[in-house]
Amino acid sequence: MPAPTILLPLDPLNPRRVDPHYSYEAQLVRGLGGETALVDHDALLAGDPAAAVRWVPAGTGPAWYRGWMLPVTAYAGFVRALAERDCHLLTSAAAYATAHELPGWYGTFEGATPDSVWLPAGAGRGELAGAVDRLGGQGPAIVKDYVKSRKHEWHEACYIPELADLPAVARVVDRFVELQGEYLAGGVVLRRFHDFAPAAGHLPGADGAVRGSEARVWWVDGEPVLTGPHPDTPGAFPAPDLTLVRSLVRSLGCRFVTTDLAQLADGGGWMVVEVGDGQVSDLPKGAEVSGLLSSLIST
Numbered sequence: 001m002p003a004p005t006i007l008l009p010l011d012p013l014n015p016r017r018v019d020p021h022y023s024y025e026a027q028l029v030r031g032l033g034g035e036t037a038l039v040d041h042d043a044l045l046a047g048d049p050a051a052a053v054r055w056v057p058a059g060t061g062p063a064w065y066r067g068w069m070l071p072v073t074a075y076a077g078f079v080r081a082l083a084e085r086d087c088h089l090l091t092s093a094a095a096y097a098t099a100h101e102l103p104g105w106y107g108t109f110e111g112a113t114p115d116s117v118w119l120p121a122g123a124g125r126g127e128l129a130g131a132v133d134r135l136g137g138q139g140p141a142i143v144k145d146y147v148k149s150r151k152h153e154w155h156e157a158c159y160i161p162e163l164a165d166l167p168a169v170a171r172v173v174d175r176f177v178e179l180q181g182e183y184l185a186g187g188v189v190l191r192r193f194h195d196f197a198p199a200a201g202h203l204p205g206a207d208g209a210v211r212g213s214e215a216r217v218w219w220v221d222g223e224p225v226l227t228g229p230h231p232d233t234p235g236a237f238p239a240p241d242l243t244l245v246r247s248l249v250r251s252l253g254c255r256f257v258t259t260d261l262a263q264l265a266d267g268g269g270w271m272v273v274e275v276g277d278g279q280v281s282d283l284p285k286g287a288e289v290s291g292l293l294s295s296l297i298s299t
Contacts, residue, residue, distance in 0.1 A: 009067040010038040034297035049081035060087035065279040099277040101146035113272040115192040140193035146186030195265040222250040234284040
């Protein structure tokens with residue numbers, strides 16, 4: 001099988017070159033002897049996948065995507081449009097949904113990640129109360145959708161100090177849904193809040209939230225090929241124990257994923273904060289990623 005091509009988003013201001021955010025990765029891929037091709041992320045979001053892949057040469061064969069996040073439905077259209085050009089993404093639409101959205105990966109990681117429940121974005125107060133009960137009915141929690149939180153609006157649209165205060169829960173959830181607007185992915189998730197060890201040198205932000213020191217681990221075919229800081233705390237270099245996580249990633253069955261891990265403040269070990277599809281997970285600035293990209297083009 002030929003070496004996979006790396007598909008990268010084009011620059012909207014100059015469609016003949018790669019988006020500047022991914023230019024360094026493009027340069028490294030070519031330096032490693034790999035091939036790249038451009039795709040139009042805006043066209044994918046606009047529901048025109050055929051136009052989005054028109055720069056991908058016919059007969060490209062196997063490929064990985066490295067680019068901006070895509071909704072699950074847009075990614076499925078992306079897969080189909082590429083297949084019509086005889087280009088086959090190595091992450092299927094089903095695998096992308098599994099790794100990208102919390103309901104897809106939660107069952108595999110349950111017990112190693114904060115307890116979570118989810119419900120439709122338009123759920124009524126009765127359904128919200130039921131979700132709170134399933135999460136234990138008391139204690140702190142956070143709100144997010146299937147993919148992202150709004151942690152930079154910590155007290156307004158993310159953090160719930162006490163689940164037993166249902167009016168307060170409803171206010172935070174409603175504000176989160178309002179702010180997410182058309183970008184809300186899937187539905188609303190309530191997750192049990194845990195105190196994580198703070199990143200060295202990171203004080204509480206303007207929102208009052210203390211950022212935990214997270215590690216982002218990149219996995220290709222069940223093996224960790226890069227462990228580094230989370231993009232939100234690029235100066236922190238934690239070294240998590242991957243023994244348990246390795247077995248869970250393999251059980252998930254997705255070829256290219258990331259796991260964000262944080263250490264509990266009480267020293268009680270590491271928890272998986274998020275799982276993501278590796279194609280759309282961001283890298284911290286200055287990260288040495290040659291090994292990661294070499295793993296992708298040699299699969």
